[in-house]
Amino acid sequence: MIDRSVPRRVLPAPEPRGAAPVPAALPVRPRTGRLLVLATVFVCAACGLVYELELLALGSYLIGDSVTQASVVLSVMVFAMGVGSLLAKRLRNRPALGFGAIEAALALLGGLSAIALYASFAWLGESRPALVAFSFGIGVLIGAEIPLLMVLIQRIRRQDAGGAVADLFAADYVGALVGGLAFPFLLLPVLGQLTGAMLTGTVNVVIGGGLVLWLFRHDLGRRERWLLIAANATVLAVLGCATVLADDFERSARRAVYGGEVRVAVQTGVQELVLTGPTTGSPRSLDLYLDGRLRVSGYDEYRYHEALVHPAMTGPHSRVLVLGGGDGLAAREVLRYRDVASVTIVELDPGVVRLARTDPMLSALNAGVYGDPRLGVVTQDAFRWLRGPAARDRFDVIVSDLPDPGITPSTKLYSQEFYGLAARALRPGGRIAVHAGPLATRPRTYWTVESTLRAAGLWTAPYSAGGRLSGFAAGPDRTGLTGTPPQDWGFVLAAREQAPALRVDRDTPGLRSLSTGSLQDAARDAERTRMTGLPPSTLPHPRYS
Numbered sequence: 001m002i003d004r005s006v007p008r009r010v011l012p013a014p015e016p017r018g019a020a021p022v023p024a025a026l027p028v029r030p031r032t033g034r035l036l037v038l039a040t041v042f043v044c045a046a047c048g049l050v051y052e053l054e055l056l057a058l059g060s061y062l063i064g065d066s067v068t069q070a071s072v073v074l075s076v077m078v079f080a081m082g083v084g085s086l087l088a089k090r091l092r093n094r095p096a097l098g099f100g101a102i103e104a105a106l107a108l109l110g111g112l113s114a115i116a117l118y119a120s121f122a123w124l125g126e127s128r129p130a131l132v133a134f135s136f137g138i139g140v141l142i143g144a145e146i147p148l149l150m151v152l153i154q155r156i157r158r159q160d161a162g163g164a165v166a167d168l169f170a171a172d173y174v175g176a177l178v179g180g181l182a183f184p185f186l187l188l189p190v191l192g193q194l195t196g197a198m199l200t201g202t203v204n205v206v207i208g209g210g211l212v213l214w215l216f217r218h219d220l221g222r223r224e225r226w227l228l229i230a231a232n233a234t235v236l237a238v239l240g241c242a243t244v245l246a247d248d249f250e251r252s253a254r255r256a257v258y259g260g261e262v263r264v265a266v267q268t269g270v271q272e273l274v275l276t277g278p279t280t281g282s283p284r285s286l287d288l289y290l291d292g293r294l295r296v297s298g299y300d301e302y303r304y305h306e307a308l309v310h311p312a313m314t315g316p317h318s319r320v321l322v323l324g325g326g327d328g329l330a331a332r333e334v335l336r337y338r339d340v341a342s343v344t345i346v347e348l349d350p351g352v353v354r355l356a357r358t359d360p361m362l363s364a365l366n367a368g369v370y371g372d373p374r375l376g377v378v379t380q381d382a383f384r385w386l387r388g389p390a391a392r393d394r395f396d397v398i399v400s401d402l403p404d405p406g407i408t409p410s411t412k413l414y415s416q417e418f419y420g421l422a423a424r425a426l427r428p429g430g431r432i433a434v435h436a437g438p439l440a441t442r443p444r445t446y447w448t449v450e451s452t453l454r455a456a457g458l459w460t461a462p463y464s465a466g467g468r469l470s471g472f473a474a475g476p477d478r479t480g481l482t483g484t485p486p487q488d489w490g491f492v493l494a495a496r497e498q499a500p501a502l503r504v505d506r507d508t509p510g511l512r513s514l515s516t517g518s519l520q521d522a523a524r525d526a527e528r529t530r531m532t533g534l535p536p537s538t539l540p541h542p543r544y545s
Helices: 030-063 066-091 095-124 128-156 161-215 222-244 246-258 301-313 329-334 350-358 360-365 382-387 408-414 416-424 443-455 516-527
Strands: 262-267 272-276 287-290 293-297 319-324 342-346 375-378 395-401 426-437 459-468 486-495
Touching: 030 066, 030 095, 030 128, 030 161, 066 095, 066 128, 095 128, 095 161, 095 222, 095 246, 128 161, 161 222, 161 246, 161 262, 222 246, 246 262, 246 272, 262 350, 272 350, 301 329, 301 395, 301 426, 301 459, 301 486, 301 516, 319 329, 329 342, 329 395, 350 360, 382 408, 382 416, 408 416, 416 426, 416 443, 426 443, 443 459, 443 486, 459 516
Parallel strands: 319 342, 319 395, 342 375, 395 426
Antiparallel strands: 262 272, 272 287, 287 293, 426 486, 459 486
16 A cells, blocks of 8 residues: 655655665555565666676677687676776665666666677777777676665665675576576577667666656656656667667678678577678689688688698598588598598588588589588587597598687687597597698697697697688778788698608699698798697696687
């Protein structure tokens, strides 16, 4: 029952320090009001964690090195939460008004954070300052929530501070759990990063604003009530318009990043796949980007794949394993050998395999290998698959066609433990070919890969091959360039019993850029850059940066 003795438009007098809070005039019973406050804490905590995970995911995608981006976002946000808690002390005399304003600002900032970061990357070429700024701003607003909610819940029913804090933090932590699970399993795969963030902001402003404007409406003057209504309506309108325009924004941003010929843009459960180039003509005009990094350039990919595959095929090669390589290009080189009995591709992302099967240009580039009955595909993490019984003592050749070792998610696939599992999967006399990253620009990383292979009990033969740098797109709007500069690819050939010989069979059909002489020259060039004494990279102590 509403307490009619409290005037509807009169604000409570400021409380003397140490005085008990003035009881709030509520439209519901105190017990119900308290439950509504705790439910709001639950929802706001879920929204806050979604904002945090959005920044982490988008920072890792746009900038790379997920460990560094996670450290920056988390440390800045936790510091900012402390700042926000201190600033909230100034709002204790107007907790309802302060909480309503904070939720409107948080919904707007958090809801637009993903689209602002992507815009910064697409048109300015740099998103790190925006990442830090949004982490700080969102952290300040999140940090100010709990102190104000503490005052509001005490105004409903006075209880000891320890009990109130325990209730608030219990609701906060459970909400964070729900938000943390909803982001990777619901928001990201179903809505994507941009729309998911804006939907989260919409929920945030509706719940936070609804609590203040309904449950604590008697604490607001008429002017303050209309100001909050206008602020919440403005936030909802901005987020709604941004959601409607999100598809057009994404297309414009992709053109700014990748150029004007984006044909396919798919967000899988693992990464974003972008395919550029015309729909007809030569497949050499095709480019494939994974999470913003150029992974396949139709112009010169054959140089990379020939250098990766063919040195490992000199010797027994009846059964071949390709780790990664869902685009089918490494398998194309393997299947040039008619005496190959079977090829197994272990690819984490089924979206890459689907694209390689169905896209006409990419299928033409890989020579339609997925129609070859000798080829089989396993969609699983390579590390996990190698640990299983199906991999032991099965293969004559293993081709490790994986992203650069400096990309954090790939670090475990360049560890001593991983190479130990790969060596276990080899038959006697078998060989492993490893893509070890660019040798000229990152020699320490390259030689750490070589050191790690040796630590796993393998003999090694380092070499390199020319090509284009595999990195972020360099669009004309950002740098004035239409491609990436010339660079080298580094490889290591390894074997269990003895040092493998670097040579290729002259009779290999379709070979365009490789010969035994060029391989041996590349090996001598690589040896001139050798770095000794580098410790191997392991799971508990990764050495790549």
